[in-house]
Amino acid sequence: MLWPYQMLSLLALLASPRHLLQAHAYLLPRGGHRHTRLVSALLLASLRLPLRDHAVALVRRVHPSVSLRAAARFRGGSGLGPQLHSLLLREGLAADPHASASLIQAYCSCGSVDSARRVFDETASSGDVVSWNVMIDGYVKSGDLARARGLFDVMPERNVVSWTRVIGAFAQMKQPEEAIKVFRRMQVEGIEPDGVALLSVLSACGDLGVVDLGEWVHRFVLRRRLCQEIRLMNAIIDMYVKCGSVKKAVEVFEGMEQKSIVTWTTMIAGFALHGLGLEAVGLFRRMEKENVSPNGVTFLAILSACSHVGLTDLGRWYFKIMVSHYKIKPQVEHYGCMIDLLGRAGCLMEACGLVQDMPFKPNAAIWGALLAAARTHGDTELGEQALLHLIELEPHNSGNYILLSNIYAEQERWDAVRELRMSMRDRGLRNVPGASSIEVDGMVHEFTSRDGSHPSLHKICEVLYAINTNIKSVGHIAVLPESLHEVEEG
Known part of the structure; x- marks a missing residue:
């Protein structure tokens, strides 16, 4: 008998209805109807060929919990959700907690969140926490955090999955304050966080600079003997770095018995973030001596470090060996780092040449680096050229206009400054003030000009x-x- 993964590959290649029927006849007597991924592949192949009636017949033949779990694997508008729904209603299984949860997930996977909510409302009286979690997850994946939070707040019973999903959603959507608020509620209610929740909280702490809570998580990890969880330790290093505690980050790094490439890269990037270019270079060399091969993200970190401290020649060298020795194809982000490095060093012609030689269309980061370089070195022509591209790519970013305005002001070209300000006003743009924040007694205070x-x-x-x-x-x-x-x- 062919192994399931071999059948999965075969089903994806089927090109005729006859071959699909043969595969179906081969699988069912051998227990294939109990394998969720195989049933999912059969359903997808039936819809693709198309054999929709065959798909419905397949649903009738297999256990409902298997066919909904299979449908939940779908992406895009397959249209199978309503058919499965009608079949479950006909068979009297729509109120089954496992079946309803899988049906909710199927609708959400197909982008029909409103239909999923209708199924949820019909079955929520059962109080099954799985259905609640699936519905919350559907809202999260559709980007509707307000409804996800609203549903979470009225849950009759929450488990650690419920808390973790909401905390993670706020952290991923760059709402770290909300992520921390939910986590503190979790602590008050005596729910012990799992590793996924801790990762999200550490990310939120790093974004806000909330080092006190980050240190609590670190102590919790030590108490629970989770130090062998490399992902958690990497997140702790990243949190300390973003909170400005480089010394503590180094202590955690040095105390790790096992390190992944992410561990090394996080620490190198941390040094770069704080302008410690020589320390970043030293750690990169130590990594190479220990036969740890850098990846593309590692080179982004080391190129950034070289840029921040003006190690131009060394940056050129790393960019070269990334391709020649490590066989890593530069992405647009690597070119952006190099252009920033060359621009800071005043090598504007070389930077412009690199832009022209790129195999990618320059993005806003590339032109932004050139505009910043033009601002630093007073190159009005390059600044104007970069701004034209940035206006096209980022029409609502007022910061780009401000940089060029500063170039004009330094050259006392007040008429040009006035025209640029009028252009900003005509486009409805305002100079958004920068903000800074500080943590005092566990509370983050933000200040703007x-x-x-x-x-x-x-x-x-x-x-x-x-x-x-x-x-x-x-x-x-x-x-x-x-x-x-x-x-x-x-």
């Missing part, structure tokens, strides 16, 4: 005034605001 809305603003200004007074007393120039009025006025 000219923002006087923080509830502790007066206390902050009192501290700033005291610092300013001390600076003056030792003979330095005052650089901090003298009063609350100055802060509010920007």
